Amino acid sequence: MEELIKDILSKKELRNLDTSIVEEFLKDFLDKNRKVKSNLEEKKFNKRSEEYKQTVKEVRRKLREIYGVFIDENYSKKEHLLKNLNRRNEKETVEKILKLHTSTNERLPYYKEVYQKIFKITGRKKIILDLACGLNPLSYKFLGYKPVKYIASDISSEDLKFIALFFKKMKISGKTIKIDLVREQEKLQGLKAGICFMFKTLDSLETQKKNTSRTLIDTINAEWIVISFPKTSLGGYKTIKKSKRQWFVNFLKHNNHKHQSFETLNEFFFVIEK
Numbered sequence: 001m002e003e004l005i006k007d008i009l010s011k012k013e014l015r016n017l018d019t020s021i022v023e024e025f026l027k028d029f030l031d032k033n034r035k036v037k038s039n040l041e042e043k044k045f046n047k048r049s050e051e052y053k054q055t056v057k058e059v060r061r062k063l064r065e066i067y068g069v070f071i072d073e074n075y076s077k078k079e080h081l082l083k084n085l086n087r088r089n090e091k092e093t094v095e096k097i098l099k100l101h102t103s104t105n106e107r108l109p110y111y112k113e114v115y116q117k118i119f120k121i122t123g124r125k126k127i128i129l130d131l132a133c134g135l136n137p138l139s140y141k142f143l144g145y146k147p148v149k150y151i152a153s154d155i156s157s158e159d160l161k162f163i164a165l166f167f168k169k170m171k172i173s174g175k176t177i178k179i180d181l182v183r184e185q186e187k188l189q190g191l192k193a194g195i196c197f198m199f200k201t202l203d204s205l206e207t208q209k210k211n212t213s214r215t216l217i218d219t220i221n222a223e224w225i226v227i228s229f230p231k232t233s234l235g236g237y238k239t240i241k242k243s244k245r246q247w248f249v250n251f252l253k254h255n256n257h258k259h260q261s262f263e264t265l266n267e268f269f270f271v272i273e274k
């Protein structure tokens with residue numbers, strides 16, 4: 001099992017994932033493929049077998065969908081960029097890092113506008129909670145003010161170590177916490193915030209477990225939740241129409257959550273009052 005997990009993680013774009021999340025995805029795969037599971041348990045699982053290769057391939061495919069696909073091939077350069085960040089090159093260096101993740105790269109030309117629109121609705125909040133944050137905390141300068149605390153969370157402990165280093169280097173009052181939003185929602189109960197960002201994440205959480213969004217929105221302890229959806233599918237080839245998000249609008253209505261929405265070229269935003 002350990003070796004299998006190591007093999008799955010050996011791809012560059014998955015390297016920063018925790019073994020615990022790989023274990024979860026592997027368990028799901030084995031539950032659906034009983035024959036493979038029993039061969040693994042009976043130690044009849046040969047590393048060179050088609051079955052082994054297929055298992056590695058399938059679990060990697062799922063992990064790519066939720067994590068690897070967003071990462072630029074130069075993602076590992078961010079540590080070096082951060083190390084050399086100084087006052088003179090700050091703007092340019094931070095932008096270079098934001099470009100290493102698809103979501104922040106696409107949002108880069110709109111950050112100022114996005115945050116202005118959000119805070120015009122909600123007011124400036126003291127505590128920001130950024131869930132499934134990716135590299136979004138590096139957009140801190142675009143917020144337009146200094147919150148008392150910025151709490152960043154994602155499933156990758158390695159990525160969160162990087163965010164913590166960024167907070168330290170920029171003297172930002174920040175904190176990081178690893179939360180798997182599908183399997184560890186209880187960790188959210190102790191986190192109170194004025195505003196919670198959950199950008200471009202609900203689609204992925206829904207593919208991991210249907211109806212996760214509903215329990216998640218109930219559980220998040222924040223006055224406001226800002227949720228965004230991409231306008232194109234992974235890879236950017238297919239447009240996702242606004243009508244495809246109707247389930248979400250219906251859900252908000254059904255639960256009496258008031259909301260306002262706006263959009264940029266790539267993203268739909270919902271600003272929700274809890």
Ligand SMILES: C[S@@+](CC[C@H](N)C(=O)[O-])C[C@H]1O[C@@H](n2cnc3c(N)ncnc32)[C@H](O)[C@@H]1O
Pocket residue numbers: 066067070103104131132133134135136154155156179180181182183198199200201204205208
């Ligand atoms: C499309 S990216 C969006 C990143 C960031 N929110 C943004 O828009 O800039 C999706 C993020 O969800 C995270 N993610 C995927 N599954 C997750 C889970 N079960 N729990 C927490 N985060 C998850 C990934 O690690 C990735 O950072």
